[in-house]
Amino acid sequence: MTHTTSAAIVLRRRDYGDFDLILTVLTQGNGVCTLIAKSAKKSVKRFAGILEPFAGLHIVYRQGHGNAMPVLEEATLEKSYGSVRNDIVKTAYASYWSELVALWLESGQARPDVYELLDYVLDGLSGNTAPGALLSLLFQMRFVGQEGLRPVLERCVCCQIDIEQLPQQLFCIDLRQGGIVCHACPSPETAQLQLGKGTLKQLLWMAEGDLATALRVRFSPRAMAEATTFLEAFVPYHIGRAPKSLAFLRQVRNPSV
Numbered sequence: 001m002t003h004t005t006s007a008a009i010v011l012r013r014r015d016y017g018d019f020d021l022i023l024t025v026l027t028q029g030n031g032v033c034t035l036i037a038k039s040a041k042k043s044v045k046r047f048a049g050i051l052e053p054f055a056g057l058h059i060v061y062r063q064g065h066g067n068a069m070p071v072l073e074e075a076t077l078e079k080s081y082g083s084v085r086n087d088i089v090k091t092a093y094a095s096y097w098s099e100l101v102a103l104w105l106e107s108g109q110a111r112p113d114v115y116e117l118l119d120y121v122l123d124g125l126s127g128n129t130a131p132g133a134l135l136s137l138l139f140q141m142r143f144v145g146q147e148g149l150r151p152v153l154e155r156c157v158c159c160q161i162d163i164e165q166l167p168q169q170l171f172c173i174d175l176r177q178g179g180i181v182c183h184a185c186p187s188p189e190t191a192q193l194q195l196g197k198g199t200l201k202q203l204l205w206m207a208e209g210d211l212a213t214a215l216r217v218r219f220s221p222r223a224m225a226e227a228t229t230f231l232e233a234f235v236p237y238h239i240g241r242a243p244k245s246l247a248f249l250r251q252v253r254n255p256s257v
Contacts, residue, residue: 003073006030008059009118011098013051015041021051023072024102025059026118031109032102035061037072050077054084054094054122081126090125092252093132095245097121097139104147104239117142120211130215133224133253138214140231141207149238150207151230152179153200159185169197173230175237195230199223203231 006027016022021040026032040047050057051072056079061072084090097118105111121135130138144150155162156171157179163171171180173195174188180195181188195203202223206214219227232250236242 003060003062004030004070005058005060007078007115008033008057009098009115009122010051010053010055010057011102013053022069023051025057026098026101026105026111026115027059028112028115029110031111031114032105032107033061034069034107035059035072036069037075040072047075050075050080052080052082052085053091054081054098055079056081056119056122079122079126081122083126084122088252090132092245092249093125093136094122096136096243096249097143099243099245100140100143100235100239103241103243111146113146114143117146117211124215133228134215134219137203137219137224137227137231138206138211140235141203142211142214144235144238145207147239149178151203151234152177153195153204156180156182156185158182163197163200171195171197171200173234175234178234178238190233193230193233195226196223199226203227 006029008025008027011024011026013021013023019039019041021037023035023037025035037047037051040051055077058076058078059072060074061070063070084094101114101118105114117139121139124130124135125132157174157177158181161182166182168183171194172187172191173193174181175190202217202219205217232246
């Protein structure tokens with residue numbers, strides 16, 4: 001019977017029957033996998049309460065019989081991220097990132113780049129090395145870029161003129177065409193979504209280079225609000241799904257709204 005060993009991040013978990021758990025994990029070597037952890041809720045020795053959302057694990061699993069779900073055999077905790085689960089806003093950010101990964105990636109497709117990205121932002125969220133809002137911009141820009149969906153922010157998607165050659169400071173967003181539209185071109189249906197030229201350049205900076213360098217960009221409150229509104233519209237639109245966790249994130253981030 002073939003066993004697979006891998007580092008893994010728990011994307012989500014749910015109860016199955018009285019004693020089992022169903023886990024969706026992002027593995028370093030085999031991408032997204034859904035596993036069954038048998039008797040996980042009553043087995044103190046085997047799993048000891050470590051199969052929590054966002055936890056970083058080292059796992060061993062085997063393929064089930066026939067078309068049965070793969071079975072989690074062993075798990076060792078590498079990163080707890082308890083501080084994330086104990087903070088409702090951090091939990092909301094981590095849930096949003098995890099759901100995007102689970103919704104978009106194909107099962108069994110190795111994606112070490114996405115694994116590295118998710119691991120990095122969870123580390124930053126847990127260690128308070130950067131605000132959750134900034135980490136979320138970084139995650140979304142890099143994630144859509146890795147999936148070939150990066151927004152066109154350096155030029156108008158209609159006339160292809162570079163933003164440096166355009167005098168305007170505010171650009172409309174065309175979600176359908178996947179980028180910005182200048183004033184000389186027809187306004188899109190989503191014209192209420194707008195980004196300032198400075199915000200465009202900051203997002204482009206975040207899309208390139210190493211992750212630590214990308215986090216050095218500093219957004220003003222206005223630019224942060226613009227970028228957040230834009231990406232939280234753009235990303236769900238282009239993955240074709242509205243993550244349930246996004247509504248939760250917006251609620252806990254802005255409880256008075």
